[in-house]
Structures are given as structure tokens and as C-alpha cells.
Amino acid sequence: MSQVSRQVARRSAPPRRRTARRRAATTEAIVERIATAIAEHRLPPGTKLGEEALGEIFGVSRTKARQALHRLATDKLVTLLPHRGAFVAQPTVLEAREVFEARRVLEPAVVARFVDVATPDQIETLLEHHAREQAAIATNDARAAQRLLGWFHVLIAEMAGNRVLADVLRELVMRSSLITLLYQTTADSRRSSEEHRELIAHIEKREVEQAVELATRHLERVEAGLALREPSSEVVDLKSALAAAGAG
Amino acid sequence: MSQVSRQVARRSAPPRRRTARRRAATTEAIVERIATAIAEHRLPPGTKLGEEALGEIFGVSRTKARQALHRLATDKLVTLLPHRGAFVAQPTVLEAREVFEARRVLEPAVVARFVDVATPDQIETLLEHHAREQAAIATNDARAAQRLLGWFHVLIAEMAGNRVLADVLRELVMRSSLITLLYQTTADSRRSSEEHRELIAHIEKREVEQAVELATRHLERVEAGLALREPSSEVVDLKSALAAAGAG
DNA sequence: GATTACTTTTTTGTATACAATAGAGCGAGC
DNA sequence: GCTCGCTCTATTGTATACAAAAAAGTAATC
Numbered sequence: 001m002s003q004v005s006r007q008v009a010r011r012s013a014p015p016r017r018r019t020a021r022r023r024a025a026t027t028e029a030i031v032e033r034i035a036t037a038i039a040e041h042r043l044p045p046g047t048k049l050g051e052e053a054l055g056e057i058f059g060v061s062r063t064k065a066r067q068a069l070h071r072l073a074t075d076k077l078v079t080l081l082p083h084r085g086a087f088v089a090q091p092t093v094l095e096a097r098e099v100f101e102a103r104r105v106l107e108p109a110v111v112a113r114f115v116d117v118a119t120p121d122q123i124e125t126l127l128e129h130h131a132r133e134q135a136a137i138a139t140n141d142a143r144a145a146q147r148l149l150g151w152f153h154v155l156i157a158e159m160a161g162n163r164v165l166a167d168v169l170r171e172l173v174m175r176s177s178l179i180t181l182l183y184q185t186t187a188d189s190r191r192s193s194e195e196h197r198e199l200i201a202h203i204e205k206r207e208v209e210q211a212v213e214l215a216t217r218h219l220e221r222v223e224a225g226l227a228l229r230e231p232s233s234e235v236v237d238l239k240s241a242l243a244a245a246g247a248g
Numbered sequence: 249m250s251q252v253s254r255q256v257a258r259r260s261a262p263p264r265r266r267t268a269r270r271r272a273a274t275t276e277a278i279v280e281r282i283a284t285a286i287a288e289h290r291l292p293p294g295t296k297l298g299e300e301a302l303g304e305i306f307g308v309s310r311t312k313a314r315q316a317l318h319r320l321a322t323d324k325l326v327t328l329l330p331h332r333g334a335f336v337a338q339p340t341v342l343e344a345r346e347v348f349e350a351r352r353v354l355e356p357a358v359v360a361r362f363v364d365v366a367t368p369d370q371i372e373t374l375l376e377h378h379a380r381e382q383a384a385i386a387t388n389d390a391r392a393a394q395r396l397l398g399w400f401h402v403l404i405a406e407m408a409g410n411r412v413l414a415d416v417l418r419e420l421v422m423r424s425s426l427i428t429l430l431y432q433t434t435a436d437s438r439r440s441s442e443e444h445r446e447l448i449a450h451i452e453k454r455e456v457e458q459a460v461e462l463a464t465r466h467l468e469r470v471e472a473g474l475a476l477r478e479p480s481s482e483v484v485d486l487k488s489a490l491a492a493a494g495a496g
Numbered sequence: 497g498a499t500t501a502c503t504t505t506t507t508t509g510t511a512t513a514c515a516a517t518a519g520a521g522c523g524a525g526c
Numbered sequence: 527g528c529t530c531g532c533t534c535t536a537t538t539g540t541a542t543a544c545a546a547a548a549a550a551g552t553a554a555t556c
Binding site for chain 4: 308310
Binding site: 050051052062066082083084085 | 536537538539
């Protein structure tokens with residue numbers, strides 16, 4: 001697994017206070033910050049996440065930075081290589097397929113559950129979220145769009161009222177954002193957001209069948225937009241590439 | 249949430265070597281040991297898990313013990329109370345219902361997948377496992393029986409070939425063992441093991457419909473054997489209990 | 497005698513120090 | 527010229543030291 005040799009830029013700290021950021025950040029907060037940075041691909045896959053560097057950035061010691069990295073590793077957002085450190089994960093094609101298969105199992109069930117219990121307030125919240133999706137798309141803010149499109153699924157899961165399912169799905173959606181980042185060919189955000197709107201309509205009308213069916217199709221379409229073929233045996237590629245390169 | 253004030257017994261260490269156990273245990277090993285101890289209810293819910301004590305037992309420093317406890321906490325097998333420490337988790341009734349609902353979503357899908365891909369070798373492994381279940385039941389080894397009955401489900405998930413689903417299910421099965429511990433009324437191990445045997449038969453004959461149906465029924469029956477009613481508002485109980493107690 | 501405030505002790509949370517491993521840089525040898 | 531092996535450096539893994547918080551114990555007051 002070739003890791004990109006990129007480093008998080010630690011601004012050469014003018015030692016202003018005792019801590020770089022205002023207050024001792026909680027581990028939770030650090031995890032959150034790094035996770036969203038990964039999800040919005042401000043930290044591309046393969047990026048080395050040094051403990052020292054992160055500690056400096058968040059104004060904490062290596063202890064906390066390390067804790068955060070280990071928690072991100074259990075969520076599969078970073079890969080830990082023994083004695084080598086933490087890197088933003090690079091999900092394999094197999095992993096990608098497995099994540100989406102799991103989502104195709106969970107999400108229809110979650111949607112079905114939600115259709116039963118959805119309140120007008122919750123529908124309203126979903127519509128507001130959808131409006132934000134549209135706004136992000138309209139302003140060509142790809143990062144925000146991607147984040148919001150993913151979060152829509154988590155939102156429904158949380159509203160459906162089963163914390164266990166919601167937690168699992170949140171993890172899968174986060175991983176999915178890494179996956180789409182690596183393998184997405186055509187990011188048809190507009191289409192996705194439209195389907196979200198449709199789904200809300202079905203939920204509002206308590207049309208379980210249609211809602212479940214749409215959720216499934218939606219996921220299939222998203223997955224179909226990925227280029228999930230094996231990365232054609234990197235070693236061979238490397239060799240031929242070098243042969244052709246010459247005096248590059 | 250009232251925590252039982254029980255303590256892990258730290259044998260008053262005669263400082264034999266540098267480490268209590270033979271070699272520096274890996275965090276993974278410690279997690280595993282504690283997890284199985286919980287699953288087999290050698291560590292009952294509410295038991296305090298002190299960092300120092302665990303460190304002594306496994307011959308490591310608090311650092312590793314702490315790491316292990318935090319990882320167990322993410323699996324929901326222990327509860328962390330800030331500045332108070334780690335306790336063996338006491339899943340609530342709500343949590344129990346949610347875990348089983350999640351399993352009812354996942355397991356039929358896993359079984360369906362497995363029916364498609366099952367090899368004779370895998371069937372053989374399942375039969376061997378079933379034999380071990382029977383042996384444990386025959387010798388009245390309730391702990392082993394409970395552990396094996398749970399692990400059967402994990403085994404199928406792992407064989408089904410989707411690592412994501414398998415990981416999620418493993419976590420849920422572990423939590424389930426805590427739940428059955430707390431809420432189980434009638435532990436009909438014999439019946440469960442019989443259903444496992446039936447399921448293997450369906451899988452072997454590639455009878456998807458029946459296999460999925462049985463998996464669902466099996467889970468429903470297990471859940472039905474739990475007393476998942478709210479623990480009648482502890483405060484009130486406490487009050488009346490004390491009034492009645494008098495000179496106990 | 498029970499309750500409250502204070503002190504002591506224990507345990508967790510965090511930072512730092514030390515040990516061990518991997519990688520880079522550099523030189524010698526074929 | 528390339529490879530092999532050494533040293534040196536940088537980073538991770540682990541233990542310990544210190545700080546902070548909660549619990550337990552104790553004394554004083556009503």
C-alpha cells in the first residue's frame with residue numbers, strides 16, 4: 001500500500017500562549033475536526049498524520065492526538081501502520097463494495113422504520129436540510145454539497161429512532177465519503193439531491209414501499225457512479241510507466 | 249445509573265518478575281481477555297474496572313490498560329464515567345431492543361448472502377461448531393454454551409464474505425451476551441442449538457427463503473426469551489423498599 | 497445522632513520522559 | 527554504478543510523573 005508522502009502543514013508556531021488553540025481541545029473535538037477534514041477531502045487519502053504535528057495544531061500533547069488517531073482508526077478513516085504512524089485511509093475496491101453492500105442492507109430498513117414514526121417536525125428538518133443541499137449545489141460548493149448529501153442519510157437514521165443503526169450508518173457514511181473521493185467518476189450531486197427530495201415526499205405520504213424502493217435505487221445509482229474496478233496491479237503499471245518515461 | 253460497587257480482585261502481587269504475566273500483553277490481547285470475561289459473565293455488569301488494577305493483572309502500565317478500556321467502551325461493553333472510571337456496561341432495555349432490532353435487519357441479509365457463497369468446507373466448520381454447542385449443553389457448561397451459541401452467528405457473518413457486516417455483527421453479538429445476561433428469563437440453549445442445526449441444513453441445501461425465515465424467527469425467539477420491560481422506575485422502588493425494610 | 501464542611505486519599509486525565517523501531521543519509525565494497 | 531551495511535535521526539510505543547477531580551473519611555456543629 002503506497003502512502004502518499006504528504007505531511008500536514010504545521011504552521012511554524014510562534015509560541016503565543018501555552019496552547020496553540022484557545023483551550024485544551026477535547027479528544028472528541030479533535031476526532032470531529034479531523035474526520036470532517038477527511039470527509040471534505042481537505043486531507044486526501046494517504047496523508048501522514050503525525051502525532052506531534054496534530055498535537056501542536058490542536059494545542060495538546062501527543063497523548064490526546066494519539067487517542068484521536070486511534071479512534072479514527074476504529075472508524076476506518078485512518079490506517080495505523082505499526083511503528084510507522086497514522087495515514088488517511090485509502091479504502092480498497094473490495095472495502096468500497098462491502099461498505100455499499102452494508103448500506104444497501106441497512107438503509108432500506110432504516111427508511112422503512114422512519115416512515116412509520118416520522119413526525120411533521122422531522123419532515124420539516126429534512127426539507128431544510130434539502131434546501132441547504134440545493135444551496136450548496138447552486139453555488140458550486142462541491143465540498144459542502146458532498147458533505148450534506150452524505151449527512152442526509154445519517155439524519156434519517158438518527159430520526160428513525162434506533163441509535164444502534166444510526167451509529168453504524170454514520171460510520172458507513174463517513175467511510176463512503178472517502179470512497180467516493182477515491183473512486184467517483186461522475187458526481188451527479190443534482191440528481192442525488194432530487195432523489196432525496198423524492199424520498200422525503202414518500203416518507204411524508206407514508207409510502208413505505210416506494211420509499212424503500214427509492215432508497216435502494218438511490219444507493220445503487222451512487223455506487224454505479226464509482227469506478228470500482230481493481231486498480232490494475234500497480235506494480236506492472238509502475239514498470240511500464242518508468243520504461244516509457246525516459247528523461248521526463 | 250447505579251453501579252455495583254464490586255472490584256476486580258487484584259491479587260496482592262508478590263513482585264516476582266518485572267511483569268505479572270509472562271510477557272507484555274498487547275492491547276488487543278487485553279481487550280480480548282476482558283471482552284470474553286464480560287461475555288461469559290465472569291465480570292458482571294456494573295463491575296468497576298480500575299486502570300491500575302488491570303495494569304497489574306496484565307503486567308502493563310496504566311497506559312495500555314486505559315487504551316483497552318477505551319476500546320471496550322467504543323464497543324459498548326464498558327461504560328466510561330468521566331473522572332469516575334470504567335464499569336462493565338449495563339445495557340438498558342431500550343438499548344437491548346435496539347441491538348436486537350439491528351440484528352434482525354443484518355442477520356437475514358448475512359444469511360441470504362452466505363447461502364449463495366457457502367462452500368462444503370464452511371458447512372463442515374459450522375457442523376463442527378454445532379457439535380461443540382451440543383457438547384457444552386450436554387455437560388451443562390452454561391458459560392461455554394452461551395458463548396458458542398453467540399459465536400455461531402459471528403461465524404456465519406465472517407464466512408458470508410463481507411467484512412463490514414461481519415464486524416458490525418460481531419459487535420452486536422458481544423453486546424447481546426451482556427443483554428441476555430441481564431434480561432434472560434428462560435435460557436433455552438437446547439432449542440437455540442437445534443435451530444442452528446436446522447439453519448445449517450437450509451444453507452447446505454441452498455434454501456434461501458427458509459434460511460432467512462428461520463434466522464429471523466430464531467432471533468425473535470431469543471429476544472422473546474428476554475424480560476424487556478422497563479425496570480419500574482428505580483427511585484420509587486428504592487423508597488418503598490426502604491420504608492418496608494425497617495430493622496433489616 | 498445526623499448533617500455539613502473540611503481534609504485526606506484514591507483514581508482518573510494529561511503531559512512528559514524514556515525505549516524501541518523504522519527510515520534516511522552516507523560511505524565502502526564489489 | 528549499484529548495492530549492501532552502517533550510523534544517525536525522526537517518530538512511534540510505553541511507562542512514569544504530575545495535575546485535577548471525585549470519593550472517603552473526619553471533625554465540628556446543631
